[in-house]
Amino acid sequence: xxxxxxxxxxxxxxxxxxxxxxxxxxxxxxxxxxxxxxxxxxxxxxxxxxxxxxxxxxxxxxxxxxxxxxxxxxxxxxxxxxxxxxxxxxxxxxxxxxxxxxxxxxxxxxxxxxxxxxxxxxxxxxxxxxxxxxxxxxxxxxxxxxxxxxxxxxxxxxxxxxxxxxxxxxxxxxx
Amino acid sequence: xxxxxxxxxxxxxxxxxxxxxxxxxxxxxxxxxxxxxxxxxxxxxxxxxxxxxxxxxxxxxxxxxxxxxxxxxxxxxxxxxxxxxxxxxxxxxxxxxxxxxxxxxxxxxxxxxxxxxxxxxxxxxxxxxxxxxxxxxxxxxxxxxxxxxxxxxxxxxxxxxxxxxxxxxxxxxxxxxxxxxxxxxxxxxxxxxxxxxxxxxxx
Numbered sequence: 001x002x003x004x005x006x007x008x009x010x011x012x013x014x015x016x017x018x019x020x021x022x023x024x025x026x027x028x029x030x031x032x033x034x035x036x037x038x039x040x041x042x043x044x045x046x047x048x049x050x051x052x053x054x055x056x057x058x059x060x061x062x063x064x065x066x067x068x069x070x071x072x073x074x075x076x077x078x079x080x081x082x083x084x085x086x087x088x089x090x091x092x093x094x095x096x097x098x099x100x101x102x103x104x105x106x107x108x109x110x111x112x113x114x115x116x117x118x119x120x121x122x123x124x125x126x127x128x129x130x131x132x133x134x135x136x137x138x139x140x141x142x143x144x145x146x147x148x149x150x151x152x153x154x155x156x157x158x159x160x161x162x163x164x165x166x167x168x169x170x171x172x173x174x175x
Numbered sequence: 176x177x178x179x180x181x182x183x184x185x186x187x188x189x190x191x192x193x194x195x196x197x198x199x200x201x202x203x204x205x206x207x208x209x210x211x212x213x214x215x216x217x218x219x220x221x222x223x224x225x226x227x228x229x230x231x232x233x234x235x236x237x238x239x240x241x242x243x244x245x246x247x248x249x250x251x252x253x254x255x256x257x258x259x260x261x262x263x264x265x266x267x268x269x270x271x272x273x274x275x276x277x278x279x280x281x282x283x284x285x286x287x288x289x290x291x292x293x294x295x296x297x298x299x300x301x302x303x304x305x306x307x308x309x310x311x312x313x314x315x316x317x318x319x320x321x322x323x324x325x326x327x328x329x330x331x332x333x334x335x336x337x338x339x340x341x342x343x344x345x346x347x348x349x350x351x352x353x354x355x356x357x358x359x360x361x362x363x364x365x366x367x368x369x370x371x372x373x374x375x376x377x378x
Contacts, residue, residue: 016248025216025250051287051295054304057280058213065284076284081281088249089273092257095247107361111234112242114360117332118352121339123215123319125349130197131312139307143315149314151219152320157227160220160317164310172299 005073010037011064011083018060018084029067032091039071059165060084139174143167194263196232196271201230203256203275208283213252215318216311217276221255222321231263238325245354252276267327 010032026049040048050079053060061084087161102108105141135141150163178199206224210217218241240262244254253276260272287295294300326332338359339352 006265015250018249025187025377027183040249052284053212053293053308055280055283055287056208056210056294057277057283058252061213061277062251062284063280066179066288067187068282069285069288077285081277085253085273085277085350088247088254089257092243092247092249092254092371093269096199096258096261097193100245101331101334107191110356110364110367112239112360113331113364113367114335114356115246115353116238116242117335118288118339118356119242120319120322120326121336121337121343121352121356122245122334122349123315124340125343125352126215126317128313130315134312143306143318144312147310148316149213150314151317152301160223160314163306163313164211167310168303168307169305171309172200175302175305 004076005069006037007071007076007080008083011080012087013067014060014064015084016087025063028061029063033067040067044070143170143174146170177282194268196267197318199264199268200271200275200315204279206222206256207252207276208279211307212249212281212311214315215251216314217252218255219318219321221252221259222318225259231234231330232259236262238322241322246357322363331360334363335359 013030014025014028017028018081029049030045034045036040048063048066052059054065055062061081064080065082068078070076072079075123086126099108099126131144135144147163147167150158150166151160200223206217206221210220222234222237224235226237237259240255240258241251244251246260253273256276257269263267264271271297302354335356339356341353342352343349
């Protein structure tokens with residue numbers, strides 16, 4: 001089969017499986033691209049993941065662009081990036097229509113109440129798993145706490161991007 | 176409902192007129208360009224741009240879209256952009272917002288692949304990005320805080336959150352947290368259907 005089609009299928013599967021955000025996509029990418037298709041070595045993959053984390057945007061999207069480019073140039077990048085977002089957008093288009101129609105339905109309301117609390121569990125968990133991955137020492141913990149404190153300042157509403165940039169400069173000094 | 180929800184920000188001004196697709200695209204382009212990582216970290220930036228700065232959405236509308244974005248497969252940031260764009264300007268808005276969010280990642284990655292790859296090995300660059308990456312943990316914590324603040328403090332929500340944490344905590348796939356939360360919510364919130372119009376969730 002044509003490589004571009006295989007790229008599309010692989011990244012559509014990654015997009016569908018990347019559930020709950022962030023690094024959840026990593027084992028899926030490894031399964032599809034390293035173990036299954038052998039387009040990348042494990043070393044290359046870990047390098048791509050590291051760069052995907054250092055650059056703006058969701059990891060799964062970044063990884064798709066990168067791997068697509070590696071495998072089939074700019075056309076591959078476009079195909080892989082489209083494939084990684086398309087399945088969830090199709091599902092979302094259907095789901096949001098249904099939710100619009102059932103906005104006042106008490107059964108749907110009950111499910112949505114539960115979902116909201118469930119999302120908070122995923123948020124707390126991602127805070128823990130992500131934090132554990134990037135924070136390895138006390139200075140690191142201090143930087144994370146500082147960033148959180150800056151965002152928490154009421155009234156001032158400091159732009160989150162500014163907080164990240166300041167943390168980067170602090171990183172230059174202390175790491 | 177007996178327990179009030181804390182509200183810290185006013186809703187967007189009524190009658191401000193629909194947001195144009197072009198300004199939607201560029202707003203989400205900014206969000207996509209300036210967020211390190213996606214998902215919950217991007218939710219913090221998105222909230223700042225859409226709720227705090229531009230007042231296009233109320234806090235409730237934003238939070239409500241966040242639970243839908245997480246419950247559906249795919250990158251949360253992209254899902255969130257789709258929903259917010261759709262809310263602000265229908266199908267065209269959804270397309271503009273999604274494209275705006277994905278474009279910066281796409282072009283930045285291509286630029287990295289072409290030019291910047293060698294620089295990522297430099298220890299100074301690595302130290303800078305290490306600092307940035309750690310601050311992202313603070314961003315995620317802040318997203319958790321703003322989200323938790325909107326939930327009612329009652330035993331039902333505590334039960335669902337605790338159960339959901341347990342599921343991912345023992346290493347099960349996050350989809351089980353969503354399934355369990357939906358079922359538990361359905362069971363626990365029986366007879367508590369919304370009584371006020373503002374209790375209805377918006378998409």
